Amino acid sequence: MKSQKCPICGAGPLQKIIKMETFNYKGSSKDIPNYMTWSCPSCGEEIVAKESLKESGKVLKDFQREVDGLLTGPQIKSIRMKLGLTQAQLAHIVGGGLKSVARYESGQVCQSKGMDNLLRILDAYPQTLNIINKNYVRTISKLRVVPLEEYKMKIVGYKGKNADFISDDEGVVADGV
Numbered sequence: 133m134k135s136q137k138c139p140i141c142g143a144g145p146l147q148k149i150i151k152m153e154t155f156n157y158k159g160s161s162k163d164i165p166n167y168m169t170w171s172c173p174s175c176g177e178e179i180v181a182k183e184s185l186k187e188s189g190k191v192l193k194d195f196q197r198e199v200d201g202l203l204t205g206p207q208i209k210s211i212r213m214k215l216g217l218t219q220a221q222l223a224h225i226v227g228g229g230l231k232s233v234a235r236y237e238s239g240q241v242c243q244s245k246g247m248d249n250l251l252r253i254l255d256a257y258p259q260t261l262n263i264i265n266k267n268y269v270r271t272i273s274k275l276r277v278v279p280l281e282e283y284k285m286k287i288v289g290y291k292g293k294n295a296d297f298i299s300d301d302e303g304v305v306a307d308g309v
């Protein structure tokens with residue numbers, strides 16, 4: 133820290149303190165070791181060192197995700213590696229901006245519950261990637277063309293029988309008149 137004077141009371145010099153800091157979130161707690169702060173001996177104000185703020189920020193984002201039941205950054209990265217995709221490729225598949233996956237992995241941004249579910253499905257069923265990939269969907273449609281034609285023929289045949297039945301019914305109505 134450049135200024136050794138307290139930004140609150142103007143006294144100084146600030147004292148560097150390294151300690152274990154405990155954070156609480158929704159009833160759960162997380163310990164951050166080597167948490168660095170600058171303490172004012174005059175007014176007792178404690179200022180978190182920028183380095184600790186940056187490092188603990190990522191750790192705490194993952195801690196929040198764990199508490200909220202969301203995948204952590206390392207877990208998302210592990211899923212992506214398992215699928216053999218780059219960050220940009222996965223972002224293209226699951227939607228969102230080009231850097232969205234990079235931000236989920238680094239802990240800068242928390243993914244939505246919907247995004248989390250999609251990533252879990254991709255993890256459990258990697259073949260789901262093929263359904264999302266449009267080129268593969270086109271191949272599937274081609275394969276389904278043949279059975280669909282067969283099905284149509286069956287429907288045509290059924291309609292024929294149905295038409296006969298209707299004409300019989302009309303005949304009955306005609307008799308009644």
Ligand SMILES: [Zn+2]
Nearest residue numbers: 138141172175
């Ligand atoms: Zn002070």
